[in-house]
Each structure stands twice: as C-alpha cells, then as structure tokens.
Amino acid sequence: MKPILHRMALAAIALVAILAARPALAFDTTAQYAVLMDAATGAVLWEKDGDVRMHPASMSKLMTLSMLFDALKSGTVKLTDEFPVSEHAWRAGGTTSGSSTMFAQVGSRIPVEVLIQGIIVQSANDGCITVAEALKGSEPEFAAAMTERAKELGLTDSTFANSTGWPDPNQMMTAHDLARLARHIIYDFPEYYHYFSEKEFTWNGIHQENRNPALYLDPTVDGLKTGHTEASGFGLVVSAKRGDERLILVLNGMPTNKARAEESVRVLDWGFRSFKKYQIFAKGAAVENAPVWQGTYSQVPLVAGNDVSLIMTPDQRKGMKVSVNYSSPVKAPIAAGQQLGTLRIEVPDKPVQEIPLLAGANVDRLGIFGRAMNALKHMIFGA
Template identity: 55%
Template structure:
C-alpha cells in the first residue's frame, strides 16, 4: 500500500477554508472576532489574557436567567422582590449603573432582563442573583461553574454585576464563547439585546451599545467600563445569514469603543466570506480497494462543512483527499478510510475525516489468489 492523494477540482478548491493569520491591527488592549456559523477566528489580540470584564460579565448573569426560562423554572411574568441590599449596593445611591429600583418593590423577570441589558442595572443583577441563588455570592459560584461547563476555562466570578474585584476575571475568547452560546441557545430571548430604550419607574434610559444606532446589522450585546478595564464591548452583527461576534476591551474612551468596534466588524464582513464545501452524506471521491469484490468504494463526509476564508485567498487554496491505498477488504459502511486536507500558504491545514459509503466484501480464496498473482506479474491491484 502507498499514500494515495486525490486533488479535487480547481473550482472546488476555490471555495474553502479560512485562516486567522490574516490580521488587522487594533488599538484595543484585548480583541477577539469569530464567525459564529463556522467558528473560524478572524482576529485575536491577547485573547487569552485574563482581564476585568466590567459589565460585560453581566452576560453570564443573563445566561443563567435565560437557562431557567428555557427549562421552565422561570417565566417572564414571575416577580422578584428588591432587597435593601440590592437597592443600596446596586442602586443610584451607590453611584453605579442602575435600573432605579425601590426597596421591597416587586419586579417582573422580563423587566429585570431589560434593565440588565439596556440600562446595565447593577441593582437588577443583584435582585436576580438573590432570587435565584439566595445570595450574590452563591450566584457567583454558579456563574463560575457554568462558565466551566461552557468551556470558558479562564473565567471566574465573584459577583453578578461586574463590579471591580480581583476574582472577577474573563478573557476576550471566553466572552466570545458566552456570546455565541447566548445567540445559539436562546434565540427567543436574544432579541432583548437589540432593544434601544427602556422606561422603568418613570425613567427612560437608552441602550449603551453604540453599534445598535448604526446601519451595520448589529443586534447585541453588552458594553463594559471600569477604570481598570477601560472601555469594552461584546458585540454581534448579522448580514445575509452571516454573523460575527467581536469582543474588545481596554479602549480609552466611549468614542474609541464605538469607532474601533465598527471598524473591525466592517473589516470582518468586507475581507472574509463563508463558503459551503460539502453537505452531510455527500460523496467526495472514491477510494481504491484491494482483494475486494468491488474495485472502489465511495468516501462520504458525515457533516455539513461551511468554511470562512479571506476573499483574496480563495484561489490559493488546495483540497486533497488522502488515504493509504489500495485499502484491503473487507470494508464496513461508516468505517473511516480517508481524510480531506484543506491547505494554503501560511495557514494551518485542516483535516476532515471521510467514511465508507457502503460495505465492501472480501474476495474468496480463489479470487484473492488471482489478485495476488496479477499484482506480482502485472502490478495490478484490486
């Protein structure tokens, strides 16, 4: 047997895979951008450096609320009581972002969600934490546990608000994981992130996400700011069935947060595109067989494959199918036999397994003997 390599057509090779090495500079201290559908990274800068997330950590508070809404433990019409602690610690008297809740007030869960998203209400976060877990401290433990479950391995929480604390840490990459989870798992509640205004207790406040006010397809997610963190934004925008998530932090002003986020997202949509490569169950090519009743067997892929790549790199992409062949029989349907290898200059190759489309039995003794003789005399395999 020897390594068999099949080069797929030039047209197919032109519609393949993305690379994260195609980069752009950013003034953000930390940054991470990913295509939601394909999972391919378009930009990363200190994406795994621990950082104070400020109010962007409220996204985890919201995740735990959405999770309970989805599984029926909560409803949007449920009401939570405002404790003295939530009023003092998270209200207007603390000088923090607030929903302007009053002590002992009953507040609907839907209003609390809007207060957290639109008004960045620390008081609303504490009300939610106390109602769900008994205390903000207990809720923070649950936040950290959920982060681990989601694969956010560099995140920890000490409060529900993002208030400065040495134990309140996330990374830009982890924030993108959380953003993608919110988008994919809770589409019925994600819509709240796009709302621009909310009035509660007679006070109207506007969503602080600057991208919502621009014609760029933005529909989320959350701003953040403290003196240590700088100005940050976890954002998402959707255009023509293509969604990008961008996280930036460490910017020096509200204006920089707005302009840099817009610039990076526009770059992501402009310079990259998504391309469908294979459909689940599609036969990619055929593999030669040895000592089999069949000459070849089809090689199929077990998943839809859609990939992201820089538009200017399409023509440089190569797609090959590799396997050690001819492959000796017997073959079972679903047996992994080969791989598709997607490569390009200065990029990391990607390998996708291929499987037998059908069974292929082994020749009987006489057939195997004849095939062996052919191989010895004529160099014929199969």
C-alpha cells in the same frame, strides 16, 4: 498496506498550495483585546490577545443573564415571577451606588422580564444583584455558581466574584470566552435574544437608552452588551447579521466611548467585507477514489459525512492546502459510512482542520477463486 498522503491540486475549487507561511491578516485595532467570530460555526476569524485574561466589566453581565435564561428554560422561573429588591441590592447597585442602575426601590418586587430589560438596556447593577439573590440566596453564592457554569460551557478562562462586573481581582474573562458566551445566548436562548436589540426602557418613571453605540450606528447590529471600568477601559460584545451571515465581535481596552463606537462599526464592516463562506466539498461528494484489495470493486469513493465549508478571506483561500491521508489499498469488505481516512485542510492563520473521510459505498470481499486470481495478478503484474 502502507499509509499514503495525497496532495491534491483541485482546479475545480482553485486550491493553490503554498510553500512558505503567509503573514498574518493585515488588520489591527485600537482595542487591547479583540475576537471576531463566525457565529454559525464558532470559528475565530481574527483575534488580538483573544485568550489573555482581562477585566470584563459589565460585559460579564452576559453570564448573569445566561444563568437567568437557564432558570427560565428549565421552568424553575417564569417571566412573570417577581423578585424582591433587598437593601443590599439597592445600596450596592441602586441610586446610592453611583453606578449604572434601573432605579429599583428597596423592598419592591420586580417582574423577571423587567429585570432582563433593566440589565440589558440600562446595565442595571441593582437588577443583577436582585437576580443573584433570588436565584442563589446571595451574590457570593451566585458568583460561585457562575464560575461553575462557565466551566460547563467551556469558558475555561472565566472566573466571577460578583454578578455585575464590578472591579475585582477574581472577575476575569477572555475575549474568546465572551464571544463563546454570546454565541451560547444567541443560539441556545433565541426566545430571549430580542431583548438585546431594545434601544430604550423606562422603569420607576425614569427613561434610559441602551448604552450599546453600535445599535444606533449599524442597523444590522442586534446586541449584546457594553462594559467600562478604570481597570478594563471601554469594551463591548456585539453581534450583527447581514444576509445569512452573523458575526460576533468582542473589543475591550479602548480609551474612550467614542473609540468604542467607531471601532465596533469599523471592525464589523471589515469582517463582513473580508470573510466569505466557501464550500470545499459537498456532503457525499467523492474527495478521492481509494484502491481496494480483494474487493468486488477495484475502488471505493472517500466522501465527507457533511458539507465541508470554511469562512476565510480570498487570500486565505488561495493559500489553502488540502491533503487526504489513508492506508492504501483498503482491504475488503468495506461498509458504507466506515471511516477510512482523514481530510486535512491547512489555511494560513487558521487552525488545521482534520475531517473524517468515509466509505461512500459497500464493497464486498471477493470469493475464494476471485481472491486467488487477484493474488496471482498481483504477483505477476504488481497490481
């Protein structure tokens, strides 16, 4: 048997092979770092230095919230539980700190649900420290646990020194990791995601509005978090859903709050307008019929085990190349579902995808007489 590579021009799905590399997507941003992700698949649609480590500022509070959501999901914490506000939380993140705060009073006890709202809507540093101390005893211990949990989630370029995003050389993430983290929150904690769309919150008699400008500029936006320090510039993690499509956008390193607001809406609009979902093959549909050696059937269909769909621009779709790789002929017996080859999909400016191709049917081996006749036929006719 010899491995063969089939290059297919499939008119039904208008796949046009290209010989030369196409230029990158002609789109840029004023942000220093950016990632646009398809939420359903986690595929990165467009990025700018998306895997370069950066200061995440308060966007790293998403990791603090993820740790709290983990505790809620495991049952070790309930929304009605009350966490005490220490003097450290009050001094480092409260009214005396000069930073974003929910104005928690030292010595008071605050329900977990209220802390979630304070951290999301008001970016409350005192709320984050209160959560950290309640879950792990101290903020340094909590930061170490954040780093460890990040590794478990595949956020390999993220390290944490605190729960708030306060400037520290060891408080680092990438835009790609932030997008992955946002996706984790959206899909693994759907029961808590609604808090991210709350536009206002009042605690301790003080009313504050959500700092996420995209919530007010785009009605399809429903989260997640902003950030700003001198070291990071202005940034945000935002998600929006239009129809059945959800995108996650991370921007960081912008010069002003105004630029952050305008850029978030501009990039989201471009993303929804430019990227579409294309079905390449349906689950169980024959991609190709492979010849069979010594089988009761002369061919076996090669099928994908699941729908094969890609999010891409129309230009990327035109430049897509599809190939099938398998050893021919396939030797009988063959069991339905047995992997026989791979489907390789190459799209300009996207990672190559290789998808297993499975036998679409059972093919029994010929009996002794049939195998002998088949061998004789091959010797005489070469087929």
